[in-house]
Amino acid sequence: MALTGLQIYKLLPQTNCKECGFPTCLAFAMKLAAKQAELKACPYVSEASKSQLEAASQPPIRLITLSTDGRKAVAGNEIVLFRHEKTFFNPAPIFVRVKDTDADLAAKAKEMNAFAVDYVGIKLQLSGVAIENASGDANKFAAAVDAVRGASDFPLILIAKDPAAFEAAMAKAKGAVPLFYAADASNVAALAAVAKKFNAPLAVKGDGLDATAALAEQAKAAGIEDIVIDPGARDFLGTLTLATQIRRLAVKKNFRALGYPVITFPGEGVSSADEELVLAAQHIGKYAGFVVLDHFTPASAYALLVLRQNIYTDPQKPIQVQPGLYEINAPKPESPVLVTTNFSITYFSISNEVEGAGLPAWLMVADAEGMSVLTAWAAGKFDADRIAKAVKTTNVESKISRKRLVLPGHVAVLMGEVEEALPGWQIDVGPREAVDVPAYMKLKP
Amino acid sequence: MxxxxxxxxxKYGGKVREVVIGATKDQGGTRSKAITIGGEAALPFMHFEGAIPHPPAIAIEVQDRKPSDWSPVVLDAWKEVADDPVKWAKAAEAAGADLILLKLNTTLADGSPNTPANAKKVVRDVLNATGLPLMVFGPGQAELDNELLVPVAEEAKGEKIVLGVAEDKNYRTIVAAAMANDHVVNSRTPMDVNLAKQLVILIHDMGLPLERVLMxxxxxxxxYGIEYGYSVMERLRLAALQGDGMTQQPMVVTPGEEAWRVKESKVGTDVPAMWGDWKERAIHWETLTAASLVETGADILVLRHPEAVKRVKEMIAQLMSQTR
Structure with missing residues (x-):
């Protein structure tokens, strides 16, 4: 857990030598706490203090990176329990499991690799493939890895028990850094050795917190730094409870033995693909580092990826849409021009209502720095000038025959100023809420 | 080693208030059972540190006439009953609802404005058709809501229904109707912790006991903004557990209405092929919206599709089972 400035100060020489570039050790400590300075700027800090400070500056949940040539799947580095406290940083990578006994591995990998959806301008994709050595045959496992690597650029999770299977698989991994899943009490030494050989992160699977922490410590003692943990539970309540306890221990208690991303297999805790998706949704919100699905359909992947995007959106930085002129239901020159702000939820609320009602309109989105209508108005980011500027930059006048602009009801007060800023335009005040816009448009087409 | x-x-100093919806014969109503929600003394399903006495309840939305703007995917699921609220309420009960939410439309089937007489009749019919506790929501326009919900409150006197939605602009009339007729009020505010708290205070100031207020x-x-409500709910629940008395109301969410309003569930053509199968996607949309809010402390979830109801109920059953 991060130390405060005063805690750091106590570990510094307290000589105020200024060689770090700051006037006092306390000032330097404050900068260190704010992560605006680096400890190496102090030439006199003792080794003991240094290791203590370095340990404290470790993220509470270790960052784990799986990679192939061009792609990465990254989990960890989370610092809060609730997204409103700061934000969740690394969207849990979503993998889909295949088995080395599956007939059409390459085709499956190809299909999943090609899956991509656009969500408010963000490209959403699956993160990788987990390949399970279901055959128990090292050569089949290697062939499966070869097939998937040949068909996709997906990062990999390798699921096997036998160190020889990992050895064989890595011969076909072509430079990928996969996760090895999973060491248990019976094989942790052997798997740690093979993971170390290939510099691969290692997952450990225990039954409950005690056993999982013990295995993680054993892997660490064997020289593995990059660890992923599976505390064993599979059902809704068990995974929720353990993942919450692990996140709390890591973030609030700086408990190192469980300070690693958690891997989940929602398909193992349920009886159908539909239920798997519900459990996966729980894992996205409640503390999974990596999620490995057993089923893939475009419809389910789309819903889950959007949920992940929503949960991992920084509450301080709302998603914005590009300011501009949006056409809804093929508007004609005489269709009304509705104006709103570029806060994504504002935009989607209004476009959704109008589109859903089948009414044609020009939706002009002004640059209000990503704020909603009322917030932007209060902050001076949505006023007559900005609206007039939007009319100019979107060149809307060239597309319409009737200069009629509908203002959001919340900014009715702007009407006079907008009339002045846009001579020749008829300015109307629409409803306050998006949901009432279709009725308004039917009343005043 | x-x-x-x-x-x-x-360790928390506070807990969520318990609210009882519905009244049995002994309690002055005609419901076959009343339902209690709330009472949580810990974050959702953290049974190891505090009591979670009641599971979140599922309300199925039934409308007073066949909805004109519903996605065919969800309307199909009720096609035998959608033009008859009595049959619909019975079907909803059979589909596993804990409560019925009756939503009154702006207009009647012939397009003319909804009337107090119609609202009263439908409420009476639905009360007769099912023994489940009832929630009644107006069309969502302050004036019309007042016009319809006051007579509804009188018609259902003693049944302890939930009247909604009480918002900043119309709560006085609805709260007064609830007070006069012994009902519960659903207090709705736009995704903000302080606004939520403030409306509860205003409602309480009118004299309605907090045991009859939902948030x-x-x-x-x-x-489409699930994360805003998600975080507001987490903050409200944390505040409730930390002892802030005006945030301790059980929470109502409406994932059915919201999820079926969006393009992903409403539209099956001219959408990207990568969106996948329409029906599958649409039901996932409602289910995942609801499932996420189960995890953030929802006490009543108002749903539409019976398949989403089934999946969310299964999830709740699992989260409430402590056999592990």
Missing amino acids: PVTVEVPKE DPTTGALG
């Missing part, structure tokens, strides 16, 4: 992990337990922080659909 054996490791013993000490599990950190949060509705406004639901955003998956992909």
